[in-house]
Amino acid sequence: MSAILDIRDLRVTLRRGGHLVRDVSLSVNAGEVHGLVGESGAGKTMIARAVLGILPDAVKVSGGKIGFRGDDLLQLAPKRFRALLGREIALIPQDPLTGLNPARRISAQMTDMLRHHLGQSRQEARANALRLLQEVQIRDAGQVLDRYPHELSGGMRQRVLIAIAFSAEPSLIVADEPTTALDVTVQKQILRLIRQMQERHGTAVLFVTHDLGVVAKVCHQVTVLHTGQVVEQGGIAEIMSTGAAPFTRALMGATPRYDQPADALHPVPAHIHRELLAAARRFDEANP
Amino acid sequence: MTGPLLQVRDLTLSLPDRSRGKLFAKPPMTDILRGISLDLPRGESLGIVGESGSGKTSLGRTLVRLYQPTSGQILFDGADITTLDEGAMRTHRKHMQMIFQDPQSSLNPRRRVGEIVAQPVLALGVERDRRAALKRADLALDRAGLGHAFARRYPHELSGGQRQRVGIARAIATEPRLIVADEIVSGLDVSTQAQILALLNDLKQDMGLSLIFISHDLSVVRVLADRVMVMLGGRVVEEGTSADVFQGPRHAYTRQLIDAVPLPVIEPGWLDTKPATEGTRMVDIKGQTVLVTGTSRGIGRVFVDALLAAGAARVYAATRDGSGSHSDARVVAVKLDVTNSADISTAAQTCADTTVLINNAGINFNSKLLETDQVDAAAAEITTNYLGTLNMCRAFAPVIEGNGGGAIVNMASILARVNLPLMGSLCASKAAVYSMTQGIRAELASKGIAVFAVLPGAVDTDMTKDFPPPKAAPADIVAEVLAGIQAGEADIYAGDMAKGVSGGLAADRPAVIAEMAGYV
Amino acid sequence: MSGHLLLRRLVQAVPTLFGVSVVVFVLVRVVPGNPIAMMLPPGATLEDMERLRQAYGLDGSIVEQYVIWLGQALQGSFGTSISLRQDVLELVLGRLPATLELAVFATAMAIAVGVLAATTGVLFRGRWPETVIDAVNGFTLAVPDFIWALALILVFGVLLPVLPISGRVDPRLGTEFATGFYLTEALVSARFTVVGDLLAHMIMPAIALALPLAAIITRVLKNSLAEAMVQDYVMIARVKGFSRWRIIWVEALRNASIPALTLTGVQFTFLVGGTVLVEKIFSYPGIGNMAIDAVINRDLPLIQGLILSFAVIFIVVNLLVDLSYGWLNPRLRS
Structure with missing residues (x-):
């Protein structure tokens, strides 16, 4: 199995100074869901946005490479990079309420890429959109398009966004907290849908989340992050085992569980945070 | 002080729905909270x-009186703060x-x-x-x-x-x-x-x-x-x-x-894994096309209005003679006698966009089983209540399946589970409906059709005028039925009496049967 | 929805117009100045004045005068101009098309310039074109329309005399018009020499009126575009591989234009108000020009008629703005 996405020593830095991602390496194989887990400020969203080339203006990539099927995305000319986006790399966003343009019909938002990048005719693109909506199990797909x-x-909106993400059969999908804004019953349906689609199309997925429960249910591989550093990396079974890194286990301990109500209230011990912060500081001293 | 800190009784909150307002008219009201009761002990x-x-945030705000409840009562520390x-x-x-x-x-x-x-x-x-x-x-x-x-x-x-x-x-x-x-x-x-x-x-x-x-x-x-x-x-x-x-x-x-x-x-x-809901999934009435039989009176008529309020896209209101009109344009009157197979097959064609079928039509002769001249009544009850419902299910299951799935709701009765000798033949027909409903539920589970049995207690309609009180108001029963459908309850026990009897049957079946036998 | 909105707005317009008419009626009568005295030759007797006062209905109390005026206005008669001795409605309707064509032309120009400047500014966010646009914009905002008018006359009328500095159309062309909408009519009947001449007359007053509005549109639209550009749906469009220019125009512009449009609706009224001075400067025969003369001559019926027509324009334009919200934001339709 070859890696679709191969990130090596990625470093993301604020333009006014200060690292957000500190030499992170990870790779995602075809047909694999790779979880990127951490609390806010861990750098998981920055990594995802660096892959998609949509870092905020105040932030830049200051080192490393993002290998995508043999190319380094960071070295590609803007035009060639844009040609990959949508067709080879797609995004499922966090918030289905803001991920769709309120002023445009679903049909327009589902077909624009098919028409303008893949050169499909209006009818072809619409037929494809219809098929995609059916594939993400939307009833009355024809009506929904209008x-x-x-x-x-x-x-429904998240299903539409998933359909858009899969529409050009990309080899990599970045899912940025795709179920955080959803109700729990809908979350389960959407998680199931993402896995089904991903398995059917053999897509590699970089799955950003803060929820260890979601990780346990959908990911094959996991990278645990803290202050932009990799705390731990491995298969889901290792991460969930008692042999996991102290921070990972502390996160597990802080996660409330309805099946274990008595032992859920354990904040992450201060010394674990301290050690990881000290490591980040050491990194910053060595790499100003 | 003793007693609960907060006591809430039957709290409702309705707010105007401005999205559905008409020019110069008051916007219709939407129920945000419906009949909430709770006790919160100190500490x-x-x-x-x-x-x-779900209304949880509205409830929180109503409890501390950021919102003014529409009805009900809030006692805080013994003081009535409902309308302060x-x-x-x-x-x-x-x-x-x-x-x-x-x-x-x-x-x-x-x-x-x-x-x-x-x-x-x-x-x-x-x-x-x-x-x-x-x-x-x-x-x-x-x-x-x-x-x-x-x-x-x-x-x-x-x-x-x-x-x-x-x-x-x-x-x-x-x-x-x-x-x-x-x-x-x-x-x-x-x-x-x-x-x-x-x-x-x-x-x-x-x-x-x-x-x-x-x-x-x-x-x-x-x-x-x-x-x-x-x-x-x-x-x-x-x-x-x-x-x-x-x-x-x-x-x-x-x-x-x-x-x-x-x-x-x-x-x-x-x-x-599908949620363990005994094969019955939740069905949201909103946007559905619903066919209701027996809408000329009683519960059926109440169903039509309740379905409209719940956001049904269209309601086929079936009556035996096809009469009746409604101010809401979403209501379509349909002539449908459930004992007439020609009517049923016509309806299956004219109402081809149906996604939810509510088999409500039924009759009751209030007849005991062994009284000499009553066997015709028993036959009529079986024909309408049982065979009518069965034939409707048979005709409409393919229609609903063709529309991508939906629901079938059969109105049985709590008397399907225990016979009330006063109207023994009705009970037998309702028991048949209940039994049949379980059967088709199993058959239709894989076809995206949720099947519900409704087992109401006595409802205050013409049909039950001989039945001893207490009787529930039709609107309450209908509201419970719709809530049950939306919650995915396979068997919906609507009304306090139904819940009481059902609980009694689980706890002490002989006692309930004996009590019912008393009404001869 | 739009039918309801139309009806509601029309109903709301009644008290607005009523209020405007009352305020104007009272104001023009408490302001010092005697229209009758100005009409009569020197040496006229007091009786002459009294007769004229009666003839123009100026002898009763303000309330009486208003009731009479309102009664006639409801029948479509707005009285006779004191200075021009013609029917007010005819006068206003005769001049209105010239002002409308000028105002619409100026607004269209302002929108075009504003949208182009705002989208370009957002496209080159943080680079020199944005700095230039912001600087020019700040300057344009600070200069009022009549200064632009005078500056334009100086440059293109005097120093570099390439454009006519007064009137609406060259009388030497000898064209006849069936309506007051010269430009529209010339375009429809394909008389392009006339169109050219009309535009040459119109371009300077239009620019003077358009520049301040264009600056406001640029500022508001640029801000709301910048806001729209960080929305998730824009991020999705970027990840679909679309260019920034296309994203601005297809994804962001429609959502961002509502605040700018609201403002354009309000500012259009100021623009029509601006015609008063600008038309005077360019001797452009519109109602703005007429309004100045009416005020100087204390021509009470004409002033009332003119201000009411300004009010009607305001109501109609804002109605159009309201109706276009539905097009821009589908959520407002249902």
Whole structure:
């Protein structure tokens, strides 16, 4: 199995100074869901956005490479990079409510890429959009195509966004907290859908989340992050085992569980944070 | 003082729905909360869980009288606060505080933390002197684990967890007896969340607080709450101690919710497991095309209006003679006698977009089984109630399946489960309906059609005029039926009598049969 | 929805117009100045004046005068101009098309310039084109329309005399028009020499009126575009591989234009108000020009008629703005 995405020593830095991602390496194989886990400020979203080339203006990549099927995305000319986006690399965003343009019909948002990048005719693109909506299990797909986003529920909108992400059969999908804004019953449906689609199309998925429960249910491989550093990396079974890194186990201990109500209230011990912060400081001293 | 701190009876909240308003006309009302009752003992915590739109946030705000309930009663510390105006509420406000979901927007960015925390202390007259109020604020900040050094900071200098602690400090500064906390840990990292939860638990112990904790996160509620209330569509679907509800959820919807929580445990196949709802899934009436039989009177007529209110896209109102008109353009009158197979096949063609079928038509001759001249009545009851319903199911199952799935709802009766000799032949026909419903439920489960049996108690209609009271109002029964469909309850016991009998049958079947036998 | 909105707005317009008419009626009568005295030759007797006062209905109390005026206005008669001795309605309707064509042309120009400047500014966020646009914009905002008018006359009328500095159309062309909408009519009948001449007359007053509005549109639209550009749906469009220019125009512009449009609706009224001075400067025969003369001559009926027509323009334009919200934001439709 060859890696679709191969990130080596990625470093993301604020333009006014200060590292956000500190030499992170990870690789995602075809057909694999790779979880990127951590608390806020761990750098998981920065890594995802660096892959997609949509880092905020105040932030830049200051080192490393992002290998994608043999190319280094960081070295590609903007035009060639844009040609990969959508067709080879796609995104499932966090918030289905803001991920769709309120002023455009679903059909327009589902077909624009198919028409403008893949050169499909209006009819072809519409037929494909219809098929995709059916594939993400939307009833009355034909009617949904003619609706505006506000006429659909949150779960429906996330299905539409998943359909858009898969529409050009990309080899890599970045899913950025795709179920955080959803109700728990809808979350389960959407997680199931992402896994089904990913398995069916053999897509590699970089799955960003803060929720260890979600990780346990959908990921094959996991990278645990803290202050932009890799705390631990490995298969899901290792990460979930008692042999995992202290920080990972502390995160598990802080996660409330309805099946173990008595032993859930354990904040991450201060010394674990301290050690990881000290490591980040050492990194910054060595790499100003 | 003894007795519960908060007692709520039959609370409803309706708000105008401006999205459906017409020119110059008052917008129609939408029910946000429907008949909520609860008791909150002193020093206890009640968790309210539900998904978006369940009404949990509205309930929290109504309990502390940020909203004016439409009907019902709220007793706080023995005092009726249901209709108090803002002036009269002031004396109670210091005893009931609310912590909001978004600490960012509920803290005035131009005020120092100390002033923010002292603000309710002054405004509610706990202290008249500013310095004394600031002193209380310092104390509250200490208790909230921030330390009074934070009093001089501004909200934007704080992290999310710290801001939420300010929210907590502000709430406890007036030494309240009740705190309503609405989604206060959502959006926080788990390690921060664990700290906030531990803090709330400590405060509850130390200050003897009663706590209402509203959250979409079942695990968080389980950890913090002594009792849990599960809400759906403005109603309480299940209530009990946390241990009971989480270990043995009685309601299908509760099971579904719990089942959907991803625990941090590797569990191959978890994603593909369907919630354990006995094969019946929830059906949202909104946007459905519903065919209701027997709409000329009684429950059927009430169904039509209730379905419209629930957002049905179209309602085929079937009557034996096809008569009847309705002011709402979504209602289409259909001529359909369920004993006439030609009528049924015509209806299956003209109402080809049906997605939900409600088999409501039925007759009752109030006849005992062995009275000499009554066998015709028994035959008629079987023909209409049983065969009519069966034929409708047979004709419409393919229609609904062709429309991508939906639901079939068969109106049986609680008398399907125990015979009331006074109307023995009716009971037999209803038992047949109930039995048949279970059969088609199994057959249709794989075809995307949820099948519901409704077992109401006595309803106050023409048909039951000989039946002894108490009888439920048709509107209440219909509301319970629709709630049951939306919650995915396979067998819907509608009305107190039905629930009573059902419970009695489970506990002491012979006693119920004996009691019914008494009505000869 | 739009039918309801139309009806509601029309109903709301009644008290607005009523209020405007009352305020104007009272104001023009308490302001010092005697229209009758100005009409009569020197040496006229007091009786002459009294007769004329009666003839123009100026002898009763303000309330009486208003009731009479309102009664006639409801029948479509707005009285006779004191200075021009013609029917007010005819006068106003005769001049209105010239002002409308000028105002619409100026607004269209302002929108085009504003949208182009705002989108270009956002496209080159943080680079020199944005700095230039912001600087020019700040300067344009600070200069009022009549200064632009004078500056334009100086440059293109005097120093570099390439454009006519007064009137609406060159009388030497000898064209006849069936309506007051010269430009529209010339375009429809394909008389392009006339179109050229009309535009040459119109371009300077239009620019003077358009520049301040264009600056406001640029500022508001640029801000709301910048806001729209960080929305998730824009991020999705970027990840679909679309160019920044296309994203601005297809994804962001429609969502960002509501605040700018609201403002354009309000500012259009100021623009029409601006015609008063600008038309005077360019001797452009519109109602703005006429309004100045009416005020100087204390021509009470004409002033009232003119201000009411300004009010009607305001109501119609804002109605159009309201109706276009539905097009821009589908959520407002249902």
